[in-house]
Amino acid sequence: MTREEKRFQEKIKAIQDTMFVLGGKWKLPIILSIYGGNKRFNDISNAIPKITNRVLSKELKHLEENLLIKRTVIDDYPVRIEYTVTDYAFGLEEVIKPMESWGKKHRKRISDASR
Secondary structure (H helix, E strand, O other), X not given: OOHHHHHHHHHHHHHHHXXXXXXXXXXXXXXXXXXXXXXXXXXXXXXXXXXXXXXXXXXXHXXXXXXXXXXXXXXXXXXXXXXXXXXXXXXXXXXXXXXXXHHHHHHHHHHHHOO
């Protein structure tokens, strides 16, 4: 295997790792919702149209396993659970901003093309 082939494979693996953690329809909206101040399950759910409770629960666990959000149990009556974005997740800014910019340009291009 050449050096160039090895670098290409490493690039593919890195992108696959990123897509595994952030890929799908719901993970980034969940992170953005929590970042925007929604800490409780119902608040997050209400902030993201069409997400089901089952999917939200599964995605929250996945994000917690990948150290992007923190789940805190508050021993109150009744017990409360709150989610916060970790410091590690703030590194996603350098991924999210270009995605947002590209998405806006893409949406406009597709919209213009369909006219």
